[in-house]
Amino acid sequence: xxxxxxxxxxxSMSPGERATLSCRAxxxxxxxxxxxxxxxxxxxxRLLIYSTSNRDTGVPDRFIGxxxxxxxxLTISRLEPEDFAVYYCLHYGGSPLFTFGPGTKLDIK
Amino acid sequence: xxxxxESGGGLVKPGxxxxxxxxxxxxxxxxxxxxWVRQAPGKGLEWVSSISSSSSGIYYRDSVKGxxxxxxxxxxxxxxxxxxxxxxxxxxxxxxxxxxxxxRLDYWGQxxxxxxxx
Numbered sequence: 546x547x548x549x550x551x552x553x554x555x556x557s558m559s560p561g562e563r564a565t566l567s568c569r570a571x572x573x574x575x576x577x578x579x580x581x582x583x584x585x586x587x588x589x590x591r592l593l594i595y596s597t598s599n600r601d602t603g604v605p606d607r608f609i610g611x612x613x614x615x616x617x618x619l620t621i622s623r624l625e626p627e628d629f630a631v632y633y634c635l636h637y638g639g640s641p642l643f644t645f646g647p648g649t650k651l652d653i654k
Numbered sequence: 655x656x657x658x659x660e661s662g663g664g665l666v667k668p669g670x671x672x673x674x675x676x677x678x679x680x681x682x683x684x685x686x687x688x689x690w691v692r693q694a695p696g697k698g699l700e701w702v703s704s705i706s707s708s709s710s711g712i713y714y715r716d717s718v719k720g721x722x723x724x725x726x727x728x729x730x731x732x733x734x735x736x737x738x739x740x741x742x743x744x745x746x747x748x749x750x751x752x753x754x755x756x757x758r759l760d761y762w763g764q765x766x767x768x769x770x771x772x
Contacts, residue, residue: 577756577757578756578757580756580757580758580759582699584699589749589762589763589764589765590699590749590759590762591762592758592759592760595754595755595756595758595760596756596758599756601758601760633698633699635699635759637757638757640716641701641713641715641716642701642704642713642715643689643691643701643704643757643759644701645698645699645700645701646698647698648698648699
């Protein structure tokens with residue numbers, strides 16, 4: 546079973562700053578199947594990044610995904626007020642079929 | 655425009671049953687694998703079940719195997735989740751999601767809340 550660990554659990558930052566969110570896996574992942582989501586309170590998750598580094602349609606270019614093997618990163622280059630939310634990584638493959646990380650809450654300092 | 659609309663949630667006693675439905679529109683439903691993902695109140699996301707486009711591939715997480723049944727009706731553009739033997743740990747918002755290219759869950763419904771309580 547793959548376990549995804551996201552760090553930090555909570556990240557307190559200010560608009561305009563650069564945020565770095567980590568997703569680490571218990572074993573090496575297929576980077577084609579690593580996805581990032583943003584979720585705001587009361588809303589369904591929104592797809593941001595797929596296949597490690599590809600932005601979904603309409604996602605601003607300040608969201609940058611990278612990584613390989615067991616270490617993956619979502620970087621938000623310059624935080625906007627609407628970016629404060631919870632971020633989840635997701636991997637497909639193995640058992641269970643899909644595994645989510647526990648999430649990183651990005652809040653305003 | 656792709657739309658996924660869940661229904662069927664509600665309050666049920668432990669041991670009870672519910673049937674969730676997800677009506678899809680705006681895409682060729684019969685070509686896509688569909689999934690259910692849940693989120694307990696204040697908690698993270700958890701994949702529950704997956705059904706392939708032709709229903710030939712069906713998968714569940716271990717904690718729901720033998721209790722939940724996923725199905726679909728391509729003529730009605732709908733996917734279902736039958737929940738039996740419910741426990742308080744099944745309390746969550748249940749989301750219907752589409753399985754896109756590279757196994758990204760690209761579209762999500764608004765969710766339906768299942769509350770299991772005596």
